[in-house]
Amino acid sequence: MFDHVTIRVSDRDESERFYNTVLPVLGIAAPRRGADYTVWDDFSLGVSDDETPVTRGLHVGFVAPSREHADEFWRSGTAAGYENDGTPGPRPQYGEDYYGGFLLDPDGNSIEAVHHGSLRTGGGIDHLWIRVADVSASQAFYDAIAPYAGFRLRRSTPDRAQFTAGNGSFSVVSGRPTEPFHLAFPATDDATVDAFHRAALAAGYADNGAPGERDEYHPGYYGAFVLDPDGNNVEIVNHNRS
Secondary structure (H helix, E strand, O other), rough: OOOEEEEOOOOOHHHHHHHHHHOHHHHHOOEEOOOOOOEEEOOOEEEEEOOOOOOOOOOEEEOEEEEEEHHHHHHHHHHHOOOOOEEEOOOOOOOOOOOOEEEEEOOOOEEEEOOOOOOOOOOOEEEEEEEEEHHHHHHHHHHHHHHHHEEEEEEOOEEEEEOOOOOEEEEEOOOOOOOOEEEEEEEEOOOHHHHHHHOOOOOOOOEEEEEEEEEOOOOOOEEEEEEOOOOEEEEEEEEOOO
């Protein structure tokens, strides 16, 4: 579902301390720390600046292999002084067997450890909730790129549209818009990246980076970027790795 998700933070050291406290509990490997980003599997953070403000108002649900893992995630975070955003327990409003515990990261994003019967495999992030100004406008954007990104609309109400690839999900939800972040979806060839960019621009969405190689990330990295209606940077990327 997700290739990677990147947030911008106000204090890199403090955010690293938070995620290094709670993510290892879930079995997510220690991060790679570069000059610009700190990366845990498919999740990363970078420092904010005038062009890339701090991400706030995002909800990230990380895969918990069991209910006990979700409990320990929450205990570890609260013991370290981080703010509770929902004690671990069943959340039947989300699913019959849904079980989650919630914390706030240092910039106020809601971070969850979740366990249920259809957890995403192959990545650390199970789901995202993205607050948006206009659900119908955001749904139209993600509908337009869905054929290239490999997901589909699962359900739609006036207040929420959920998209899934059958392995993870994200929702756009009515509310005060999430302050911008970066969301990337995988492609298996460069032509899909090109087609995504053409289709988004033809539909009237804003270019944020033409298709091309980005060797600064790694040799063969081929991506293109557009902005969704709330200014989030959305990418499709082919890593060109066999």
